[in-house]
Amino acid sequence: MLRITDARTGEPAEIQRALIRVHAHVPGDDPSALRVLLVADVLARALEMGGSPVLLVGDPPAALRERADDLGIRPTEASGTRGGQRVLHVLGPDGSTVGDHGEGDGSGVVRSGTEVTVEVAPVTGTGGSAATGTALRLALLGHSRRTPVVLDATALAEAAHTLDHWRKAVAAWATRPSRPVPEPVRQALKDAWEDDLDVRAVLDVLRDVEGARDVPDGARFEAYAYADRLLGLELTREIGATA
Template sequence: MPACARSHAYARLVLRITDARTGEPVDAAPARRGLTRVEAHTQGLDLTNLRVLLAADLLVRALELGGTPVWGLLRGERQREELRAAGVALGVRPFEEGGDSGAGLGEAQVLHVVGEDGPEPDGVRIAVAPVRWEAPGPPDGTDQAALRLALLAHPRRTPVRVDAGALTEAGDTLARWRRAVADWARRPSRPVPDTVRADLRAAWEDDLDTAAVLDVLRAVESGPGLADGARFETYAYADRLLGLDLARDLGNPA
């Protein structure tokens, strides 16, 4: 996909997310830009519930990038601490404990991130499809950054099968991008091109489509006419959403 394929005024875009109750897109951020509460509803420790937590993490990141104040809560009755630890390993930023928060802090919007067979709280319900593990060994024994990338490569509402091939592909991509980012960082910095920034924003503002964000990064990686400094800034900007630690190898010997 060419980097200019989605070119339009990204500043006017608003994050739209599909409400599973109605099947219709809704604004994730209220028009008056008040506080948005994001609640991750989990039901134990498995990859599907970990994907719920990841989806909530991405939603928080996207809203913050758009300038919306966010309050993230974790709700779940079983294995909450184990899930929290697994989330941290996967690069999920900590969520507060979600007890009986009631009306909270006067938030203008409440978004509930749940598994497809999860609870049905009042408000916007953001459903996450299940994950099937088919790789050798347990999930916690694999490269967690590669697992995160393998999950991000699929739309949130699409079931995912994680096997050895998917993890290998994700690991290879991650290693290649980290090497490239470290190399591009040695060149003079250049701003993210407006068209590329618009493409990235159009991707994640459209139902948090991380697969489309990754497509933009692939186009930037190989597209002609971009300064390496601009490629670096593009990857650093996108990683504020993706959370893949793409700049990890900066300063390491080539």
């Protein structure tokens, strides 16, 4: 069961399996707003992997939507969309609120017993505005959502190098006999994202799997493919590619 910290109270909220509305509040089109959309996307993926249907809601500006598409962030439905037994509001640290009770008009964050606020720290640095693609996605996912991210050429180059390395490794592992994801690995991945959406811990598990001597290559492949359902990094993209 996913446990997410409510930024209003500082307390963890357990998200029961049910139809969930994830509302991304992105009034701007800067890298910080893009990070809000990305966190909402990964949160929706985590909920779906736990068996909960999700409505991903938001009204990003056209320029931000274009960048979101490039990062593999799924389209959002209009903010007026209703439904969901619980609403998770994802917003930056300067996000507005609209009252303390009720459903509001969809333009801001509502406070009620069925709603949780998920706060995302800002993105700074000279690399955030121009960077695109899954390398930027990984660079952002490599930090806790509550930690500000400084994007520069070095951070983006490191993320691109890691992606290239992992994709080539996954393509090589795919040629080996298939093996199931080892249960301890599957549980470690699941425990990581269900513990306050700790994506950094998910990435650490993958690094451990790569270096583990007792994990067959076919199982490494399946573990990376399984985790990529959450990460959205296209880790299997190089399978079958010619040299």
